[in-house]
Amino acid sequence: MIPYEIQILVAAFLFAIGLIGLLTRRNLIFMLMSVEIMMNAGAFAFVASGARWTQADGQVMFLFVLTVAAAEVAVALALLILMHKHFKTVDTNQLNSLKN
Amino acid sequence: MTQPIWILPALPFVGFLVLALAGRYLPKKGIAATGIGAIALSFLYALYLGTAFLSDPAHRMEFTLWEWIRIDSFVPSLSLSIDSLTYIFILVITGVGGLIHWYSAEYMAEEEGYARFFAYMNLFVGFMLTLVMASNLLVLYLGWEGVGLCSYLLIGFFYRDPANNYAARKAFIVTRIGDTALLIGLLLLIREFGTLDIQTISNNATSVLGANTALATAVALLLLGGAVGKSAQLPLQVWLPDAMAGPSPVSALIHAATMVTAGVYLVARTHALFILSPLAMQTVAIIGALTLLIAAISALFQYDIKRVLAYSTISQIGYMFLALGVGAWSAAIFHFVIHAFFKALLFLAAGAVILALHHEQNMFKMGGLYKKLPTIFWTFLIGSLSLAALPFISGGFFSKDSIIWYALASTNGNILLWTLATVGAFITSLYTFRMIFITFFGTEKTHVHYIPGKTMTIPLIVLAILTTFGGYIELPHNIAHVQLFSEFLSASLPAVSIKSTLPPEGILQLVVAILSLAGIGLAYQLYYKTEPTYKTSPVRQFFLQGWNFDKLYDTLFVRPFVWVSKTNASDAIDEVFDYVGLQLKKLGNTLAMSINGQINWYLASMVIGFIILIVFMIW
Numbered sequence: 001m002i003p004y005e006i007q008i009l010v011a012a013f014l015f016a017i018g019l020i021g022l023l024t025r026r027n028l029i030f031m032l033m034s035v036e037i038m039m040n041a042g043a044f045a046f047v048a049s050g051a052r053w054t055q056a057d058g059q060v061m062f063l064f065v066l067t068v069a070a071a072e073v074a075v076a077l078a079l080l081i082l083m084h085k086h087f088k089t090v091d092t093n094q095l096n097s098l099k100n
Numbered sequence: 101m102t103q104p105i106w107i108l109p110a111l112p113f114v115g116f117l118v119l120a121l122a123g124r125y126l127p128k129k130g131i132a133a134t135g136i137g138a139i140a141l142s143f144l145y146a147l148y149l150g151t152a153f154l155s156d157p158a159h160r161m162e163f164t165l166w167e168w169i170r171i172d173s174f175v176p177s178l179s180l181s182i183d184s185l186t187y188i189f190i191l192v193i194t195g196v197g198g199l200i201h202w203y204s205a206e207y208m209a210e211e212e213g214y215a216r217f218f219a220y221m222n223l224f225v226g227f228m229l230t231l232v233m234a235s236n237l238l239v240l241y242l243g244w245e246g247v248g249l250c251s252y253l254l255i256g257f258f259y260r261d262p263a264n265n266y267a268a269r270k271a272f273i274v275t276r277i278g279d280t281a282l283l284i285g286l287l288l289l290i291r292e293f294g295t296l297d298i299q300t301i302s303n304n305a306t307s308v309l310g311a312n313t314a315l316a317t318a319v320a321l322l323l324l325g326g327a328v329g330k331s332a333q334l335p336l337q338v339w340l341p342d343a344m345a346g347p348s349p350v351s352a353l354i355h356a357a358t359m360v361t362a363g364v365y366l367v368a369r370t371h372a373l374f375i376l377s378p379l380a381m382q383t384v385a386i387i388g389a390l391t392l393l394i395a396a397i398s399a400l401f402q403y404d405i406k407r408v409l410a411y412s413t414i415s416q417i418g419y420m421f422l423a424l425g426v427g428a429w430s431a432a433i434f435h436f437v438i439h440a441f442f443k444a445l446l447f448l449a450a451g452a453v454i455l456a457l458h459h460e461q462n463m464f465k466m467g468g469l470y471k472k473l474p475t476i477f478w479t480f481l482i483g484s485l486s487l488a489a490l491p492f493i494s495g496g497f498f499s500k501d502s503i504i505w506y507a508l509a510s511t512n513g514n515i516l517l518w519t520l521a522t523v524g525a526f527i528t529s530l531y532t533f534r535m536i537f538i539t540f541f542g543t544e545k546t547h548v549h550y551i552p553g554k555t556m557t558i559p560l561i562v563l564a565i566l567t568t569f570g571g572y573i574e575l576p577h578n579i580a581h582v583q584l585f586s587e588f589l590s591a592s593l594p595a596v597s598i599k600s601t602l603p604p605e606g607i608l609q610l611v612v613a614i615l616s617l618a619g620i621g622l623a624y625q626l627y628y629k630t631e632p633t634y635k636t637s638p639v640r641q642f643f644l645q646g647w648n649f650d651k652l653y654d655t656l657f658v659r660p661f662v663w664v665s666k667t668n669a670s671d672a673i674d675e676v677f678d679y680v681g682l683q684l685k686k687l688g689n690t691l692a693m694s695i696n697g698q699i700n701w702y703l704a705s706m707v708i709g710f711i712i713l714i715v716f717m718i719w
Contacts, residue, residue, distance in 0.1 A: 023704055096697030 123215025278329015331363030348451025385425025392418030
C-alpha cells in the first residue's frame with residue numbers, strides 16, 4: 001500500500017502541472033486541457049482520501065467531478081468553436097476585447 | 101349671509117389651470133375665450149358684490165377659507181375681506197385687466213406661446229386679487245410674492261433673447277430686496293402683536309407700538325421698503341425700465357396699471373402704522389417727491405417709446421407716494437385709479453403703434469402716424485392729456501391737482517414738496533408732448549404695415565372714455581362739491597388734515613395749470629416746429645441711463661459681491677476636499693490599469709490572491 005502522503009503529493013503535483021499549463025499557455029484548447037488536469041488532480045485527492053478513511057464518499061464525489069467535467073467540456077468546446085468562427089483565433093493574447 | 105367672495109380670485113386661478121394643463125389642445129379662439137372669460141366673470145361678480153356698497157360705503161365682507169398654519173398662538177387663516185379700498189382695487193384689476201386681456205387676444209395672435217401668455221396673465225390677476233383681498237398680512241404676502249413671480253415670467257416671456265431673461269432676473273432680484281424688508285417688518289409685527297390680521301393690528305397699533313416710538317418707525321420703514329421695491333420708487337426703481345422687455349399688454353397690466361401700485365396699496369392698507377411715525381410719513385413723501393422728479397427728467401431723454409412710459413409710470417407712482425406721505429390717502433388712491441386708466445391706455449396704444457410698425461420702438465423712426473392710425477392717435481392723445489394733466493378736460497388733472505394741493509395744504513406738507521411736485525408736472529407735460537410730436541407728427545419714417553383691428557381698438561376707446569370722465573367723480577372742492585370718491589373711501593381711510601392758514605387754492609391751481617400748458621407749448625416749439633433728431637452727449641447719456649443708477653449699483657453692490665463669491669469659490673477648506681478628491685481619482689486610474697483584457701493576467705491574479713488567502717488561513 002502506497003502511503004497516503006505520497007498519494008496526496010501526486011495529486012498536488014498533478015494540480016501544479018495543470019496550473020502552470022493554464023498560466024503559461026496562450027492557446028485556449030491547451031488551457032482547457034490544463035483545467036481538466038487540475039480537476040482530475042482534485043478528483044484523485046478525493047479518491048485517495050476515501051481510501052484512507054474507508055469512506056465511500058470520496059468515490060461518489062469522483063463521479064460528480066466526472067459529470068461536471070463532462071458538462072464543462074461540452075460547453076467550453078462549443079464556446080471555443082464559436083470563438084474560432086468569430087475571431088478566427090483561439091489565442092488569448094488576441095482575445096482581449098473584454099478590456100474597457 | 102356671507103358672500104362666497106373667494107370666487108373672485110378663484111376664477112382667474114381656474115383659468116390659469118385650464119390654460120396651463122390643456123392650453124396646447126385648445127384652438128386659439130378657445131384660449132382667448134378662456135383667458136378673457138375668467139377675468140370677465142370675475143369682473144361681473146365684483147359688480148354684483150358692489151351693490152352692497154351703494155347703500156353703505158362702510159360695508160365689509162369677510163370670508164375665511166381655512167386655518168393655514170398653527171404655530172403656538174400664531175394661527176393665521178386663509179381669509180379674504182372686501183372693504184371700499186379693496187373694492188376699488190378689485191374693480192380696476194378685473195376691469196382694466198379684462199380690457200387688456202381682450203386687447204391681447206389680437207396683439208399676441210402672431211406670437212408663439214399664446215396659451216402660456218394667457219395662463220400667466222390669469223395667474224397674475226388671481227394673485228393680485230389675493231393681494232388686495234387679503235385680510236391678514238400673511239395672505240397679502242402670498243399674493244405679493246405671486247405677482248412678483250408672474251412679473252418675472254412675463255418680462256422674460258420672449259425667453260429666446262438672453263437680454264429679456266436678464267431683465268426678468270433683474271426685476272425679480274431688485275424687488276426681492278424690498279420683499280426682504282417687508283418680511284422682516286411682518287416678523288416684527290408678529291413679535292409685537294402675535295397676529296397678522298390687519299384689522300386687529302390697525303385697532304391696537306397705538307397701544308402696542310405707541311405713537312412716535314423707534315419701534316413704530318422701524319415697522320413703518322420696513323413695510324415701506326417692500327412698497328418701494330414693488331412700486332419702483334427711489335432707490336429701487338432700476339428694474340422697471342428694463343421690465344419693458346415683456347410684451348406691451350404685460351407692461352400695461354403689470355408694470356403700469358396694477359402690480360406696481362401694490363406698494364401704494366400696502367401703505368394705504370397699513371396707514372394705521374404709518375400715522376404713528378411722522379418720520380416714516382416724511383420719508384414716504386420725500387421718496388415720492390424725489391422719485392417723481394428724477395424719473396420725469398429721465399423720461400425726457402428717452403428714445404424708446406415704452407421706456408418713456410416706464411419712466412412716466414415711476415414718476416406718477418411717485419405722485420401717489422407723495423400723496424400717501426402727506427396723509428392724503430384717498431387722493432393717492434384716486435390718482436391710482438385714473439393713472440391705471442390712462443397708463444394702460446397709453447401702453448396699449450403704444451403697443452398698437454409698435455405692432456403697426458413691425459416692432460419698431462424707437463420714436464425717432466416713427467413720425468407722421470396721425471393720418472395712418474387715427475384711432476390710435478386720438479386715444480393716445482387723450483391718454484397723454486391725462487398724463488400731462490390738462491385742466492378740466494382730462495381725468496389726470498383732477499387727481500394730480502389734488503395731490504399737488506395737499507403737498508402744500510396738508511399738515512405734513514410743505515412748500516418744498518409742492519415745488520418738486522409742480523416742477524414735476526411741468527416736465528411731465530413736456531415729455532408727454534415730446535412723445536406725441538415725435539411719434540405722430542413730422543415726416544413718416546417707417547411704413548405702416550399693419551392696421552390694428554377692432555379687438556385692439558375697442559379696449560382703447562373704452563379706456564379713453566374712462567380716462568376722460570373718470571375724473572368728474574371727484575372735483576376740487578373749491579370748484580364744486582362733488583367728492584364721490586373720497587366719500588366712498590372715507591370708511592377705509594382717514595381724511596386728510598389741513599393746515600389752518602393757507603394761500604388761496606385757486607391761484608396755486610392756476611400756476612399748475614399754466615405750467616402744464618407751458619410744457620405743451622415748449623414741446624410744440626422744440627419738437628413740432630423743427631424736425632426732431634436724436635442727439636447724444638454725455639449729459640443726455642446720463643439721463644438716458646436713468647441717472648446712472650445701474651452703474652452706481654453695479655460698482656457698489658454687484659461687483660463686490662461677484663468678487664467675494666469668486667474669492668470664496670476656492671478657499672482653504674475647498675482645497676482640502678479638492679486634494680482628497682484628486683488623490684482618489686489618481687488611485688482609481690492606477691487600479692483601472694489592471695483591467696487590461698488579458699485572461700492570463702486575470703488568472704495569475706486569481707492564483708496569487710488564492711495563495712495569499714491560504715497562507716493567511718494556515719497562519
